[in-house]
Amino acid sequence: MAHATATVDVMRPxxxxxxxxxVYNLKLGMWVFLASEVMFFTALIGSYIVLRFGASPNxxxxxxxxxxxxxTAFNTFLLICSSVSMVKAYASIADGNVKLMKVWLLVTILCxxxxxxxxxxxxxxxxxxxxxxxxxxxxxxxxxxxxxxxVPYGAATAGLYGSTxxxxxxxxxxxxxxxxxxxxxxFIRALRGKYSxxxxxxxxxxxxxxxxxDLVWIILFTIVYLI
Amino acid sequence: MRESPAGEHAHPTAGVYLxxxxxxxxxxxxxxxxxxxxxxxxxxxxxLLILSAVKFTLVVMFYMHLKMDSxxxxxxxxxxxxxxxxxxxxxxxxxxxxxxxR
Numbered sequence: 162m163a164h165a166t167a168t169v170d171v172m173r174p175x176x177x178x179x180x181x182x183x184v185y186n187l188k189l190g191m192w193v194f195l196a197s198e199v200m201f202f203t204a205l206i207g208s209y210i211v212l213r214f215g216a217s218p219n220x221x222x223x224x225x226x227x228x229x230x231x232x233t234a235f236n237t238f239l240l241i242c243s244s245v246s247m248v249k250a251y252a253s254i255a256d257g258n259v260k261l262m263k264v265w266l267l268v269t270i271l272c273x274x275x276x277x278x279x280x281x282x283x284x285x286x287x288x289x290x291x292x293x294x295x296x297x298x299x300x301x302x303x304x305x306x307x308x309x310x311x312v313p314y315g316a317a318t319a320g321l322y323g324s325t326x327x328x329x330x331x332x333x334x335x336x337x338x339x340x341x342x343x344x345x346x347x348f349i350r351a352l353r354g355k356y357s358x359x360x361x362x363x364x365x366x367x368x369x370x371x372x373x374x375d376l377v378w379i380i381l382f383t384i385v386y387l388i
Numbered sequence: 389m390r391e392s393p394a395g396e397h398a399h400p401t402a403g404v405y406l407x408x409x410x411x412x413x414x415x416x417x418x419x420x421x422x423x424x425x426x427x428x429x430x431x432x433x434x435x436l437l438i439l440s441a442v443k444f445t446l447v448v449m450f451y452m453h454l455k456m457d458s459x460x461x462x463x464x465x466x467x468x469x470x471x472x473x474x475x476x477x478x479x480x481x482x483x484x485x486x487x488x489x490r
Binding site: 184188189192193195196197199200202203206207210211213214215217224225230234237238241242244245247248249251252255368369372373375376379380382383387388 | 399400401402405406409412413416419420423432433436437439440443444447448450451452458460461464465467468469471472475476479480483484485
């Protein structure tokens with residue numbers, strides 16, 4: 162009996178659970194991941210700034226000479242549209258409209274896939290005209306233009322220009338592709354009835370990732386294409 | 389962390405989402421427009437950076453719901469973002485991006 166009492170005496174009630182920050186793990190994990198992604202893309206953009214502006218007095222290719230602003234502006238518009246459809250999907254499921262959520266998710270997937278398709282077209286077009294990661298290909302149309310007009314086409318810095326351009330936009334395109342694949346997975350889960358008004362964490366988390374991809378493009382479009 | 393269903397914070401209405409989208413599109417059009425107007429070239433870099441910063445803020449606040457979500461996320465995302473901005477702007481100043489002659 163004495164032993165039993167002693168046992169009870171040494172037992173402690175569990176410590177009160179910490180309140181935490183009132184968020185669920187999936188969302189917290191995504192925000193931590195996005196914070197790390199900020200640093201990743203900052204490293205790329207920072208390197209670009211150092212290489213581009215550090216190359217002075219050798220001029221960089223003027224914006225619009227090599228890259229197509231119109232196509233990219235349309236791609237930017239497309240990504241904005243996909244962000245809208247993503248928040249509409251989230252708002253739909255938060256309001257309990259599962260059917261509408263599926264429609265908006267599908268629209269988002271299509272916009273994202275089209276963005277990637279246009280980027281592939283852009284790459285194909287650029288490489289065809291002689292712009293590649295190592296600079297202007299010898300004997301290509303762009304190499305001839307750069308030889309005739311070395312300043313506007315940045316003939317001396319073409320290698321840096323090509324490598325930084327394809328690295329930054331390539332990594333962004335890779336992120337969009339990952340987003341489209343993940344979104345397709347979420348869409349399939351949605352078709353199987355995995356999300357409801359009470360639990361739609363997957364939709365919110367993939368939405369955060371998708372908007373982040375949009376954010377990165379907002380910066381890249383300005384820095385790479387317009388400045 | 390407490391496991392809880394999503395949607396605890398209120399989200400903006402569809403009208404707000406569409407208005408933000410309209411502003412984003414207009415700002416993009418202005419960005420491209422500014423690029424083609426020679427008069428803006430002396431101040432092109434700061435102008436474009438300000439416009440993209442506004443677009444960035446709108447997406448983060450309204451589409452990523454930081455405006456109405458837990459403050460914790462604001463600090464979690466805002467901390468690295470602030471460092472990134474300071475570093476990027478610092479590099480641009482150091483390497484003369486704001487005195488670029490076009």
